[in-house]
Amino acid sequence: MVACLLCCVVDNRKVSLPLDLGVCVLGIYSLCATGGRSSMADDKDVLRDVWFGRIPTCFTLNQDEVTEREAEPYYLLLPRVSYLTLVTDKVKKHFLKVMKAEDVEEMWFEYEGTPLKWHYPIGVLFDLHASNTVLPWSITVHFKNFPDRDLLHCPSNSVIEAHFMSSIKEADALKHKSQVVNDMQKKDHKQLWMGLQNDKFDQFWAMNRKLMEYPTEEGGFRYIPFRIYQAMSDRPFIQKLFRPISPEGNAHTLGNLLKEMYPTAIPNDGEPKRYQVVIHGIEPLLETPLQWLSEHLSHPDNFLHICVIPTPTD
Amino acid sequence: MSLCVLEEETFRHCCRLILQQSEQLRDGWSWESVQGSQEGYLRKTALRSAVINSSPVGDQVESSSESGPQTSCQSWPDLQQHKKEQSVLVASAGADSIQGDIDDEDDDADEGVCTVSEGSSQVLQYEYHILYSCSYSTPVLYFRAFTLEGRSLSLQEVWSSVHSNFSFRLQNSPLNTITQQEHPLLGQPFFMLHPCRTEEFMRPVLQVAQDHNRPVNYVLTWLSVVGPMVGLDVPLMYTTSHY
Known part of the structure; x- marks a missing residue:
């Protein structure tokens, strides 16, 4: 069953393959070949590809910053699953070389006029x-006028x-009434964090798999931790309670979720598709x-972050 | 259904009762709904005089890089062991920005203004929102604070504005964490008292009420516990009336 699900994901390369690296890797699989009952190895491949997804990015210093000489742009492959402020030490160092200390305040990032929320995963x-735009992703770096009505401070x-x-604790409250995360020790929590911080897939997943367990007889988590983001909306995201299994015992699908939470995201019969529903590109x-x-x-x-974006018109 | 679980519908009912009372008491609560949905939040603004201080408290800054963050949901024994660390870290967010190489010059400039009368109080504008968390099935208190010149208070300043009667309690209670978070309906930065241990301190209250067959407004009772820590008092008039 799982193998066939994998195909669903993999098949998307036919639909529209975004250009960033993480997704290309996902697209290369030919998992259909593994036959009816899939092996754990295949699933692990998906986890690995999600983890190692990268977005080529070009950081440019905001023109209004005061510099002593011209600042060259800085290129970096950003991990989709990490956070901007966690992986941009090198960017900061690079631009500080051309700036005076007194002109430097808290660093923040902007894309085409939108301040980027560091507390959302980079891929989100x-x-x-920036879906359907040309790569590399062009991010502007600022060192003054921190928009504190839009962004959370990130001093360390x-x-x-x-x-x-x-976030992990909130997700586990939804999945297991917090039982798994509360049973973990402090060092276990640290292992999750260090795994992410140091980009250690095995270290992270050795612990994270506990958060992904559920009683077989229940067929899934208590509720699915998800957030649906919409570009061009005042409301940052939709987050409600939704069970993985219907009262009749059927597995809920992505379509079921959207139909309940965001019906306009699903095209009506015969109408052109107005929105793309995107996860990890x-x-x-x-x-x-x-x-x-x-x-x-x-x-x-531990949240499923779902982006609903307008279908490109060209 | 567990005694302590607050359903979203019950939350809204509790809020309606509070609003009815508030109308009579004229203390300024209102319901703000989110366009096109049933969701919304209770909102109130208030002027409050408080002593704020944006410099780090005592020696609390030093270990911030080494020790963990203000993880929100420590177990009780853990909490006792780490209470010093906890207080360090709650305060650390603001501290780093002031101490670090990349100083926030604006903040520093303003700091001069707001700490002119260090030790004496100044008037601040507070905005309180009560939201429902479906993840934790509890109410959550979000708030932000501004000086009368319109500058937002930093986490450091908010922490220092907690009355000393409560700061000890904050550091040693399940409510020990005030963090900056995104308002889930507005998408703007707010401070939040973390909800993940709310059930723990609400259970005894609700149990007693149930044993005596006494009706209780969950949201009001909860607010009377958490509100005073951040300057939000619940008049006794609320609790003497019948629900």
Whole structure:
């Protein structure tokens, strides 16, 4: 069953393959060949590809910053599952070389006029604001006029860690009434964080798999931790309670979720598709079971982040 | 259904009762709904005089890089062991920005203004929102604060504005964490008292009420516990009336 689900994901390469690296890797699979009952190895491949997804990015210093000489742009492959402020030390160092200390305040990022929220995973920011644009992703770096009505301050990595752990705890409240995360020790929490911070897939997943367990007889988590983001909306995201299994015992799909939470995202029969439903840069089939998506396409914060963006018109 | 679980519908009912009372007491609560949905939040603004101080408290800054973050949901024994660390870290967010190489010059400039009368109080504008968290099935208190010149208070300043009667309690209670978070309906930065241990301190209250067959407004009772810590008092008039 799982193998066939994987195909659903993989098949999206036919639909529209976004250009960033993470997704290309996802697209290369030919998992259909594994036959009816899939092996764990295949699933692990998906987890690995999600984890190692990268977005080529060009950082440019905001023109209004005062510099002593011209600032060259800086190129970086950003991990989709990480956070901007966690992986941009080199960017900061690079631009500080041409600036005077007194002209430097808290660093923040902007894309085409939109301040980028560091507390959303990088892949979510890209899918939401920059899908269907030319790569590399062009981000503007600022060192003054921090928009504190739009962005959370991020003075240190411990703030990112707190945010990350708080998301994991909230997700586990939904999945297991907090039982798994509360049974973990402090060092286990640390292992999750260090895994993300140091880009250690095995370290992270050795612990994270506990958060992905559920009683077989229940067929899934209590509720699916998800957030649906919409570009061009005042409301940052939709987050409600939704179970992976219907009262009749059927697996809920991505389509079921959207139909309830965001019906306009699903095209009516015969009408052109107005929106793309994007997770990690791909458009999973709406028939994909939600429980499988939650286990395999969630970000390390244990939430399934779903972006609904307008279909490109060209 | 568990005693302590607050359903979203019950939350809205509790809020309606509070609004009815508030109308009589004229203390300024209103319901703000989110366009096109049933969702919304209770909102109130208030002027409050408080002592704020944006410099780090005592020696609390030093260990911030080494120790963990203000993880929100420590277990009780854990909490006791780490209470010093906790207080360090709650305060650390603001501290780093002031101490770090990349100083926020604006903040520093303003700091001069707001700490002219260090030790004496100044008037601040507070905005309180009560939202429902479906993840934790509890109410959550979000708030932000501004000086009368319109500058937002930093986490450091908010922490220092907590009355000393409560700061000890904050550091040693399940409510020990005030963090900056995105308002889930507005998308703007707010401060939040973390909800993940709310059930723990609400259970005894609700149990007693149930044992005596006494009706209780969950949201009001909860607010009377968490509100005073951040300057939001619940007049006794609310609790003496019948629900």
